Amino acid sequence: MELTPKQQAIELIRKAQKIVVMGHASPDGDAVGSVLALTLALRKLGKKVTSVCADPVPPVFNFLPNTDEVTATLETSSEFVISIDTSNVEVDKLGYKNHPDQNKLNIVIKTLSGQFQPDNVSFNTGQAKADLIIVLDTNDVERLGSIYDSYTQLFYETPIINIDHHPGNDYFGKVNWVDLTATSTAEILVSLLESLGTPPKGSNQSKPVNLLDADIATLLLTGITTDTGSFQNTNTTPKSFTVAAQLVAAGARQQEIVQHIYKTKRLSTLKLWGKVLANINEDRAHRFIYSTVASSDFKQFDAEETETSGVIDELLKTVPDIDFAMLLTEKKNALYGSLRGVNKEFSVAEVANLFGGGGHQMAAAFRIPNGSLADNERQIVDQIKQFQASRQGQPQAPQALPADQVSMQTNQPNRLPTQTPKAQAGGGRFQLPNTLPDPGQPTNQTTPSVPNVDDLGAHQAGLK
Ligand SMILES: [Mn+2]
Numbered sequence: 001m002e003l004t005p006k007q008q009a010i011e012l013i014r015k016a017q018k019i020v021v022m023g024h025a026s027p028d029g030d031a032v033g034s035v036l037a038l039t040l041a042l043r044k045l046g047k048k049v050t051s052v053c054a055d056p057v058p059p060v061f062n063f064l065p066n067t068d069e070v071t072a073t074l075e076t077s078s079e080f081v082i083s084i085d086t087s088n089v090e091v092d093k094l095g096y097k098n099h100p101d102q103n104k105l106n107i108v109i110k111t112l113s114g115q116f117q118p119d120n121v122s123f124n125t126g127q128a129k130a131d132l133i134i135v136l137d138t139n140d141v142e143r144l145g146s147i148y149d150s151y152t153q154l155f156y157e158t159p160i161i162n163i164d165h166h167p168g169n170d171y172f173g174k175v176n177w178v179d180l181t182a183t184s185t186a187e188i189l190v191s192l193l194e195s196l197g198t199p200p201k202g203s204n205q206s207k208p209v210n211l212l213d214a215d216i217a218t219l220l221l222t223g224i225t226t227d228t229g230s231f232q233n234t235n236t237t238p239k240s241f242t243v244a245a246q247l248v249a250a251g252a253r254q255q256e257i258v259q260h261i262y263k264t265k266r267l268s269t270l271k272l273w274g275k276v277l278a279n280i281n282e283d284r285a286h287r288f289i290y291s292t293v294a295s296s297d298f299k300q301f302d303a304e305e306t307e308t309s310g311v312i313d314e315l316l317k318t319v320p321d322i323d324f325a326m327l328l329t330e331k332k333n334a335l336y337g338s339l340r341g342v343n344k345e346f347s348v349a350e351v352a353n354l355f356g357g358g359g360h361q362m363a364a365a366f367r368i369p370n371g372s373l374a375d376n377e378r379q380i381v382d383q384i385k386q387f388q389a390s391r392q393g394q395p396q397a398p399q400a401l402p403a404d405q406v407s408m409q410t411n412q413p414n415r416l417p418t419q420t421p422k423a424q425a426g427g428g429r430f431q432l433p434n435t436l437p438d439p440g441q442p443t444n445q446t447t448p449s450v451p452n453v454d455d456l457g458a459h460q461a462g463l464k
Contacts, residue, residue, distance in 0.1 A: 005177035009161045010195055012175060016132035018048045020074065020154075024138040025054040025145030026306070029226025029261065032061045032070070034136045034163075034185040037219035040066065041193050041211040050074060050130075054145030058306045063260040064222060065215045074128035074151055081124040082107065089114035127153055133160045137185040137223075140170035141416060155416055163188055165227075172416055183240040186223025190243050214251030221252040222261070229313070230262060268303035273311045275301070276327065280316070281381075286388035287343070289319055290326035290381065292373055298331070305331040312340050323388070324348045328377060335371030337380065339364045354383055 003011070013019070021038050023031030031053065039051045052074060057067045090112040097106045109116065128151050135141070141148045141155065148155060162173030165182040182188045193211040212220075224244055228236045231244070248254050265273075272293065279291045293308050308329050316325035317340040324346060327338045337355060339348035341362035348364040357366025368376055 005175050006192065006195065008175040009163070009177055009192065012132055012159055012161055013042070013045075013047075013134075013196065014200060016047065016130075018130050019132045019134060020050050020052055020128075020130045020158075021134045021136065022052045022138070022144055022147060023136050024143040025147075027053050027055060027057060027070075028137075029061065030184045030186055030223035031137045032057050032064065032067065033219040033221075033223035033226075034189055035070065036064065036066050037186065037193075037216045037223075038134065038136065038189055039069075040213075040216050040219070041196065044209055044211055044213075045196065052147055054147045059266075059304070060261060060264075061222070063256060064219055072146065072150075074130075074154070076125070076128050079124075083122045083124065084109070084116065085120040085122075089116055089120075130154065130158050133158045135160055135162050135164075135173065136189075137164055137166075138162070139164055139166040139168055141172050163192070181237070181239075183235055183237060184223045184227035186220040186227070187240060187243050189223075190220055190246065212247070212250040214253065217247040217250040217252035218257065221247040221254060222257050225254075225257055226261065230258070266303075266307065268301045269307045271301040272297060272303045272307050273315065276308065276311050277315065283381075283385065284322075286385045286392075287321075287323040288326060288384065288388065289316065289322055290328065291316060292377065293327065293329040294373055295330040305329075312338055316340065317342050324351065326351075326384075328373060328380065330371075330373055333370055335368040335373065335376050337366045337368075339366075351384060351387065354387060355380065 019042055021035050021042070023035040027035070035051050035053065039049045042049045051066070051070045052072065053070050054072050056072075057070050061067055091109060092112045093110040095108045095110075097108060098104075099106065133155065135144065138144060159175075160173040161175045161177070162169065162171065163177045163185055165179055165185055165188060167180055169176065169178040171178070177188065177192075179188050190212070193216070197209045197211040199206060199208060221244060224240055224247070225231070228240055231241070244252075244254075275297050276291045276293060279293075280289055281291065282289050297303070298305060298307075308327065312325055312327045316327060319325060319342065323343040324339055324341050326340075329336045329338065337352070337357065339351055339359070341348045344362075347361040349359045349361060352359050352364035352366045355366035355368065357364060359365055
């Protein structure tokens with residue numbers, strides 16, 4: 001009988017010694033909690049584990065254990081290999097002469113026949129090595145950000161276990177454990193850790209290991225809590241409550257999570273949010289509101305780019321009698337549009353689609369590389385007005401974007417992409433954000449092509 005993805009994952013994990021656990025770029029609570037929980041649990045089983053993420057853990061999660069060890073750099077092997085093409089040369093002897101006074105090491109090859117040329121020599125620097133990669137909460141390898149670009153070879157050489165709950169997961173792993181009914185990756189991991197702690201049949205390990213200790217349970221509960229918006233979002237399932245109760249019973253520090261994530265805001269965050277509120281533009285005729293954050297606002301308040309996260313969910317979308325709220329944020333050489341539905345009859349994904357983005361009915365996003373408020377705000381707003389007017393059967397405003405400005409990512413059929421699609425440099429070209437966080441409802445609805453929604457903290461109301 002064919003093994004389930006869970007059984008296959010357990011088998012690969014049991015065999016591996018050196019494991020790299022990764023989460024998506026711009027990590028959210030589920031990515032951070034899942035990566036660190038699995039890291040700590042695997043270490044309890046005697047594995048050597050590295051926790052990897054392209055971006056640093058947002059400061060809001062610093063109360064969690066081991067956040068300082070999440071790294072964007074993998075340890076590489078210390079070997080430097082010099083290869084010499086011997087097809088035209090017969091080698092006699094190999095030796096070396098060390099000249100420490102000149103900081104020099106000469107490698108000497110004596111030949112019987114033929115002569116080496118400089119272009120016969122090639123080098124191989126140390127490569128990152130692992131027995132197993134476990135990618136968590138990530139629907140495709142592009143979402144790993146710079147990690148995938150930096151260690152492409154490692155990804156091709158090493159078996160990957162892909163554990164995720166996002167619709168549209170690319171199935172890029174050797175083992176793909178994708179559970180769309182799970183609220184979070186952390187919820188899936190609870191079941192994995194229960195099984196991993198049980199000794200395999202026929203092994204000489206007799207005692208079960210309790211992998212759900214208080215720290216690990218706290219990390220996992222953080223993932224479930226943030227991906228369900230503190231159990232407020234409609235993706236919250238009976239199972240998520242059961243699992244959460246199990247984690248609390250295992251010692252998860254639920255009050256600590258709530259206090260740090262939902263009841264603490266930095267002064268810089270409050271100032272930034274104040275600016276967002278002051279900048280609200282209202283268009284009752286076209287039934288939307290929007291606000292903006294300029295890159296200068298982050299500087300002015302000494303705020304990080306992640307600190308806009310939550311403002312749209314906690315504040316902007318609480319306005320009644322509109323179809324949706326939008327936040328335009330200038331960051332990382334791009335203009336990000338984050339959309340949240342208010343009217344349940346309306347799909348914000350359609351609005352995001354206008355700009356080459358996507359998402360779900362209640363939460364969607366788009367990204368304009370090299371965009372800015374000065375260059376793009378007017379155009380975006382005009383196009384939305386036109387879209388709304390045509391829905392409402394009103395006269396249309398002009399200004400459609402050329403179709404060639406729209407580009408979408410395509411999924412590669414064969415596990416890893418053969419080539420890493422790079423962000424287009426051309427200004428005004430609309431692309432999907434490649435750092436979309438999870439859906440949580442209202443962000444957890446299925447969409448065919450765009451699994452994750454926006455990096456502006458869809459479900460993490462109050463985060464960062
Ligand atoms: Mn998640």
